[in-house]
Amino acid sequence: MSQNREPLTRDRIIETALHIIDGQGLGRLTMRRLGDALEVEAMAIYHHLPRGKEELLDGLVAHVAVLPADTAARAGAAAWRDRLREWAAAYRARLLEHAGVLPLVVTRRNPAALTGTTESLREVLRLAGFLDGAAASGAHTLIGYVIGHTALEVRGREARRAAGPEQEVDWDGRFNAGVDVVLAGLVTTLT
């Protein structure tokens, strides 16, 4: 009787890998373990990802780090600050959901993955009235803050375990406060 398992797919491989990372951590993602989870020999994966684990990790970064800001909204809208606030919150949430891949996002791995996101952010700023240079710079500043602060948050939440709840940090509030600082700073560069 035939094994009625779904066919192996690049997408299914990457999603299963993400599931392993979320559940057990990046360090336990192994070609062999990934094969087990897919009910397949590890070597079968190479047929769909010829570059092997390298390509797998690239795919994981692309899957997690790509979240463009919607630039479809009406141009010149006065509410660009609210939209950036929402985008920042959504991006942080995405990174926290898959905190195990953060080290991969930070590594030089798959540098093209963040290009689209940065570009759409730049477009939002341009529609808000920023000059080209200021929009590019501002997008970089905001996305840099979001990634860096979220990385600190992941580390900080873990530290609580070892050091006890000495200083309870309100991470939501602290993140939002930082976003407001960056946005307030950006406003001073407008005109």
Place this chain on the structure above:
Amino acid sequence: MSQNREPLTRDRIIETALHIIDGQGLGRLTMRRLGDALEVEAMAIYHHLPRGKEELLDGLVAHVAVLPADTAARAGAAAWRDRLREWAAAYRARLLEHAGVLPLVVTRRNPAALTGTTESLREVLRLAGFLDGAAASGAHTLIGYVIGHTALEVRGREARRAAGPEQEVDWDGRFNAGVDVVLAGLVTTLT
């Protein structure tokens, strides 16, 4: 005749490991290769770092990520913005010098390593007139930006290779512009 090599030391081990990372990348740091570089069997390392590679990586993070802002300067000095600017530039330079350990700094590894740095930054803000909560939040915002933006820079510099010099980015200028945005934003929370 006796081998006249220096005695094995925790510090010497970590410095040699850093040298390997800087020259060949994090992926090629191996206990066996590290042993070779130290002219010793890999197993000898465990005598100085009982927790093995885990302890080695923790030590590397501590060695690179600890750069406190000097809080010794006169309290209430008006030039706190210049001091934060200098600190940010110095911290970025340190991270770029050892870009290979950035993924380790970002991982939950050794969460205590950044505590001292964050604290001294908070002290600078407190002396500048920020209330306790605002100083803590502001320190987090600035350090988050510096780490995140520097990570983007490392990725971006690498991307140039694959995509050609399509868009030359002035990383120094962009980093400083972001620092100024953050500082300008912080000023609006002062009063």
Place this chain on the structure above:
DNA sequence: ACCTGAACACCGTTCAAGT
């Protein structure tokens, strides 16, 4: 105390072979 040598359980990946 400090280092070595052999061994163990695990990696990623290749390659010829099956269907």
Place this chain on the structure above:
DNA sequence: ACCTGAACACCGTTCAAGT
């Protein structure tokens, strides 16, 4: 076209043994 099995070169780490 898609997957398997055996094999290769490499990991981190243990443990008993040397000095």
